[in-house]
Amino acid sequence: MYRTHSNGELNASHINTQVTLAGWVQKIRNKGFMIWVDLRDRYGITQLIFDEERTSKEVMEIASQLGREFVIQIDGTVIERESKNPNMPTGDIEILVKNITVLNKSLTPPFTIENETDGGEDLRMKYRYLDIRRKPVRENLVFRHKVTMAVRNYLSEKNFVEVETPYLIKSTPEGARDFVVPSRMNEGQFYALPQSPQTFKQLLMVGGMDKYFQIVKCFRDEDLRADRQPEFTQIDCEMAFVEQEDILNTFEGLTRHLLKEINGVGVSEFPRMTYDEAMRKYGNDKPDIRFGMEFGELNAATQHKDFNVFNQAELVVGIAVPGGNSFTRKEIDALIDWVKRPQIGAMGMVYCRYNEDGSFKSSVDKFYDQEDLQRWAAITGAKPGDLICVLSGEAHKVRSQLSALRMELAQRLGLRDPKVFAPLWVVDFPLLEWDEESQRYHAMHHPFTSPKPGQLELLETDPGAVKANAYDLVLNGNEIGGGSIRIHDKETQSLMFDYLGFTPQEAKAQFGFLMDAFQYGAPPHGGIAFGLDRLVAILGGQETIRDFIAFPKNNAGRDVMIDAPAPIDTAQLEELSLQLKIKD
Known part of the structure; x- marks a missing residue:
């Protein structure tokens, strides 16, 4: 076996134990007659000692030629360390090395792989696989895993079922721009990558799944801003036979569970504020109330x-x-x-x-x-x-x-103390918002959001005054989740499409499958989607989501590590019936 223990678990109780360890060389201190090597893996660091009085010449020779980030395996004995390091879990011991194998050599890395590094963000993104070896990045990814597992466990215990929905779907005109995927077998036609699984989760409710969730990748071809990724992860949820109060209570419970499980913080109050009140008191719809x-x-x-x-x-x-x-x-x-x-x-x-x-x-x-x-x-x-x-x-x-x-x-x-958490529900959003450029109303959330009870008739007389049966969950000045009670009958959905400027033909072409499904006994339903990247960052005491994504893209939407997006060759373009527009 490559290792009997990790580099973070050995302590004084293991003295005189024979062990096999493997990992990366973090530091080397060579005094000639004695060499110390810090060996690192995901779990921690263990100090190795090579002593010419107790170590063979062959092993000393190999140790003297080690470089930073070499991958090695050693056999040795756990001994008491003379100069103990109370700041390390393994600081009471070291390993007197008997045998060493170099599993792989390494070039000198372009930046120091330590907690405090000399590498700038662009350089570390280019060599992200090296950056992940650093403890802060590694711990952020482990932290994300813990949050994700806590979400899955909580929702599963509440009888939610995780269901995967398609990634290759139909492009729709509402919302942000879609990323499109050409179909080789259907010449001139395209799939789109989902901005959310919205219509599919509604169809699952029609199918009687009752409580659905999915931790899912979503894609939006938007103009990029700092800390926005073209692909992101949602905790997507939907429930049937519910009203707004049911949704709010369920996901208050999830948020309380996460704060307690992950941060050890108990939160009793989830105040509620209307959209109009939030705008009047704070000037935005996601106020920080800390x-x-x-x-x-x-x-x-x-x-x-x-x-x-x-x-x-x-x-x-x-x-x-x-x-x-x-x-x-x-x-x-x-x-x-x-x-x-x-x-x-x-x-x-x-x-x-x-x-x-x-x-x-x-x-x-x-x-x-x-x-x-x-x-x-x-x-x-x-x-x-x-x-x-x-x-x-x-x-x-x-x-x-x-x-x-x-x-x-x-x-x-x-x-803005990151250790203080102040959740807030913002409710009663406008259903529609006027767009000056197109001179028509757009759905403030999406076209499947239902109006508040009793306000449907206002669509005829004062559409801008209609409130949506929608809600956002805000945490420390960031929207971490948003959702609504959905329209579940064909007539109301057709009316909504009409007010959004769709012709009956356009509505049928784009969403006919959903309206057809509503004719087969669609139950009242609603849901919410949490932005996992943002949620994890806030729970982790930060607001930069890139720090909690394994392979993020930069502010221009590029993956500088693999150099994507990138051109494809002419043969691929021809196979997809596409032509590349040549710039002058």
Whole structure:
């Protein structure tokens, strides 16, 4: 056998035991007459010792020629270590090597394979197989495995059945762009890779599966942003004979289970907030409620003086920054510059210091007196020692800008503690949203989401006011899951397609199979999908999902390790009846 023990399990109780170990050479310290080698595998590090008084010349010779990342196997005896290392599980012992075999030599790696490495992100992604040898990356992948197993175990105990659905499906026009796959046997026709298994899980409900889940890859050909992958993993779930309350209770249970099982944290409260309330209080639909700084709308308290910046604004809104009065003028000016960046887009920022003695000092004292500023403080909830930051402009834009500022300030003030978990349900989303470019409504979630009970008739008179029977689960300012109660009858689904601009012919061509299925006794059903990559990162105390994916792609959607995407040869193109467009 290659090994009798791993490199992380030996300790003082094994002294005088004969062992066989295998792994990679982490470090070498060669004193000539004595050589120490740190041997590493997935489980830890064990120190080897080669001593010319106790080790044969042949073995000493091989040891002297070892290099970093050589793969070796050794036989030896566990002995007590003279200079113990209390920071290592194996720090009380070392192995006096009797025999050594070099299983494979290694080039010098392009970066140091240690916890703290000298390799930049691009270099480590190019050599990801080496990066995985580092403990932080390896532990992240093991952590992902633990989360995945906890999900599977919980749902299985709740009578959910894991069912695989197809990867080669039909392209649909709603949502993000599909990745398409040409069919060789059906010339000129294409499959699409699924953005989600949405219609298939609904068909499983029609099929009577009752409770379904799947940990599944999904694909979206979207314009990429930092920390977004073109392929991602969902915990996809669906239940039949349920209402919204059933879904929320079931997946509150899953989230509680994960927080307790993985993080040892008990969470009792899952507050609920409507979409409208979230936008009014926090400027976005996934607010981080670990800290305050709720928005205070200041139109009535600001638009009565001669300050035209506020008078001409659709919305004047502010937040109270706890302890912010301690900011220097230089720090405040830097905040103003921060909100004026193109990524945020604000024209500027008005601020007001709330002094410990109860007085105020603002950047617009020329226009507003102490009584006015006292009203600002009351509306924003400011206390002595705080700083009030105020933005103004078009309501939609200014809410988004202030939301970004709120999160940035919380980060700077250390209010986003990764060890604190604050879940939140956001409910009552709009069913439809107006798209200026296409001049029509689009489904805010997807076209299979049902309206809230009693609101279907509003589609005729005020479609923008219809609320969806939909819900998002937010954790620490990140959407980790979202879902809805689905439409389950053909007539309502046809009506929804009509309001989304589908002709009857288009609806039948795209989704006729689903509407046909609804005619065969489709039960009421609903579900939710969690983003596994994001969920694992948050549970792991981070927000960078790439750190928890074995082989991630970069911000341009490229796999720099295998150099994909890549051209295919002409013969393949001809076989697929495709022609390559030649650029000038």
